[in-house]
Amino acid sequence: YLADTATAFESVIHICRNVHYGWQMRNLHANGASTFFMCLYIHIGRGIYYGSFINYKTWTIGVLLLFLVMATAFMGYVLPWGQMSFWGATVITNLLSAIPYAGQTVVEWIWGGFSVDQPTLTRFFSFHYLLPFII
Incomplete structure (x- = not known):
């Protein structure tokens, strides 16, 4: 994979079509993430059912970890750099501009400029590579 706006999409296509079992690795990676989220939602449901939210500190750490996992998955969604990826990155990161006072600065910091590029x-x-090790 090449993290370059000009070649990212073609890089993914190359992996899927020309690398032995590349299509399978990509599908396992994407479907594995979906399965991981299903397990997370079951875990959250169990925590709500058994009242685990009463232990505020543990629950807060769990919610923070959930947001980190969601951010990691979102960044992985953007990596193929297709139209849906590009506009998904644009729209979702622009939601952060609603943060009072610092929102636009945060968005420009995430973008590394004034637009998604x-x-x-x-x-x-x-x-996307480093966050799973931190989590």
Whole structure:
């Protein structure tokens, strides 16, 4: 995979079509993430059912971990750099501009400029790789 706006999509196509079992690795990666989220939602449901939210500190850490996992998955969604990926990155990151006072600054920091472009893709690739190790 090449985290470059000009070649990212073609890179994914190359992996799927020309690398032995590349299509299978990509599908396992994507479907594995979906399965992981199903397990997370079952875990959250169990926690709500048994009242685990009463232990505030543990529950808060769990919610923070959920947001980190969601951010990691979102960054992985953006990496193929198709139309849906590009506009998904644009719309979702723009939601952060609603944060009072600092919102626009946060969005520009995430983008690495004034629009979703090469620095954004590079950052998302780096964070998609590093965040699972931090989590």
